[in-house]
Amino acid sequence: MLLLRPTAIVQRTFKASTRKFSTETSQLRRTGLYDFHLENKAKMVPFAGYSMPLSYGDVGQVASHNHVRTDAGLFDVGHMVQSNFRGATATQFLEWLTPSSLSSLKPYSSILSVILNEKGGIIDDTIVTKHAEDAFYVVTNAGRKDRDLAWFQEKLEQWNTSENAKDGSVEMEVLENWGLLALQGPRAASYLQALTSFDLQKLTFGTSAFVPLEGFNLHVARGGYTGEDGFEISIPPSETVEVAKILMKYPVQLTGLGARDSLRLEAGMCLYGNDLDEDTSPVEAGLSWVIGKDRKETGEFVGAEIVREHLRSSPPRRRVGFVIDGAPARQGAKIFSGDESVGIITSGIPSPTLNKNIAMGYVKNGLHKKGTELEVEVRNRRRRAAVTSMPFIKPNYWRG
16 A cells, blocks of 8 residues: 555645745746656646756656665756856865865766855755866755855855955856756666767766767756766756757656655655755765865865764754654654654655655764664654665675
8 A cells, every 4th residue: 555655745745845935936947848748648746946847757756666675767957056256266265165185086977066055054955066177066955046146146156256266266157957867767768868979878877078969069967866877967058958859769767756765765866945944054964975074174165164073073953764554754754762853754655666664864963873763743743753864775786
């Protein structure tokens, strides 16, 4: 029975969690694939200020999820914000905005990072790709677009009028209306390889290249949000629909937000607004690994003082994974140790792959060790919740 329920549950979750976006904007934005989605019988829902596909036709969330785990799925992630940062001091500028070590990053390599506020809280999580010392490609979340772009502009003005820019200023270019497609799954590489002369075996997880694809020359990064091998393909606006149709030549299944959420949670990945926010530090979020080793003690980045304090003396709370008995715990469910409320669930689903209820949330520091037995309140009942390591499934990234 567990596997019969997630479709309705995920639909309710997205309706509840995305209502705020439909009220914050008078008209939902559309990606370049909006008409393409309708032609493929997509059920559209508001998400991050956009009208986005939840599912397609009569294919349920679980079937779609399983297809990505066993074959390949294609996701429209064109709502994400793609930007280029260029300039002689671009590396130093982005190392001021993030705690990551970008100086040592090799060309055409990517890293997950976080943009921090002055208190060490996470304004957004981001993928930063280094093309050269003076050129970076940065992807941020659609739901944080206004906040992120205002922050970038504010910090660019500070940087470019300071001594930091004595060797050259930095400029930002937002790639408005560009497409972004994520091809994910164990067969993604074989399908994409059939469309290009580029040897994809040389493109390992966390690297990117400009790849010839059926007459197009596209930026292709190996990675994704599912825990599977896959690629994220950046596409100029005029080419997005045609590239999507090319990728559908094979038994690639269009995949919507419902499956994307369950796939990312099984992979232990955060969703901004659920699992991350401006009151949460990267240490609390279990993202200390994005902080460069050379920067933990002496790095000069926004929010460094609070981050270093959390690294030295441990943060007040920690993000952890759970396996939960009985009914699935959803966002907002309280976590208990005895009679004491010790945390809250931020994301939770019945896992289609594991046939278990999984969740992530924050608990008081000291209760975050694997195997710790706690309880979660679901439907007015306490249910056993065991702290477990994440990701919940073994990732299948191509590392060569």
